[in-house]
Amino acid sequence: MVQSAVMVENSQILYASEPELDVAEFRRVLVESGLGETRPVDDEARLRAMLSGANLVLTARLDVEGRPLIGVVRAVTDFSWVCYISELAVSQSAQGLGIGKGLMDEARRQLGPSVAISLISMPDAVGFYERIGMKRMAEAFWFSRKR
Numbered sequence: 107m108v109q110s111a112v113m114v115e116n117s118q119i120l121y122a123s124e125p126e127l128d129v130a131e132f133r134r135v136l137v138e139s140g141l142g143e144t145r146p147v148d149d150e151a152r153l154r155a156m157l158s159g160a161n162l163v164l165t166a167r168l169d170v171e172g173r174p175l176i177g178v179v180r181a182v183t184d185f186s187w188v189c190y191i192s193e194l195a196v197s198q199s200a201q202g203l204g205i206g207k208g209l210m211d212e213a214r215r216q217l218g219p220s221v222a223i224s225l226i227s228m229p230d231a232v233g234f235y236e237r238i239g240m241k242r243m244a245e246a247f248w249f250s251r252k253r
């Protein structure tokens with residue numbers, strides 16, 4: 107269901123919650139954003155499990171024929187206390203138009219003021235998260251996956 111529509115450079119961007127997002131579309135936007143370098147884009151079963159195990163999947167689509175996917179947020183949350191955003195990706199051709207911020211705004215709107223949002227930034231995206239007002243946490247910790 108479309109949650110909101112925003113005009114960007116003569117095109118309408120549709121933001122929606124898509125719990126059943128197609129794995130091939132998810133893969134394509136990861137690759138087109140550059141995030142495919144760090145995600146298992148050649149392991150369809152794992153990508154599928156990442157989508158089915160997430161409980162907040164938000165999309166940004168262009169409101170033209172076929173409604174191409176141009177951005178995605180995939181997250182895990184209890185909708186009460188905390189949300190972990192595992193991917194935020196915007197296709198390279200659509201970057202710099204406010205869509206990454208739009209997806210984060212939509213996530214915050216859906217989660218509401220009681221829910222904190224955490225994530226691990228890619229090095230090149232640190233400036234983006236600072237720009238949208240996220241606080242850098244020196245005390246965050248991480249066990250790396252082994253594969």
Ligand SMILES: CC(C)(COP(=O)(O)OP(=O)(O)OC[C@H]1O[C@@H](n2cnc3c(N)ncnc32)[C@H](O)[C@@H]1OP(=O)(O)O)[C@@H](O)C(=O)NCCC(=O)NCCS
Pocket residue numbers: 139140141193194195196197200201202203204205206207208226227228230231232233234237238
């Ligand atoms: C990082 C990313 C999600 C940002 O999305 P986007 O749609 O390009 O960003 P927006 O257009 O919404 O930018 C919002 C603001 O942040 C700024 N910004 C965007 N990317 C930035 C960056 N990498 N460094 C510093 N500032 C940045 C924009 O200039 C804009 O500033 P403004 O409010 O003054 O206009 C997108 O570039 C992307 O998908 N990158 C590759 C994948 C990735 O690194 N994802 C993050 C994984 S943790």
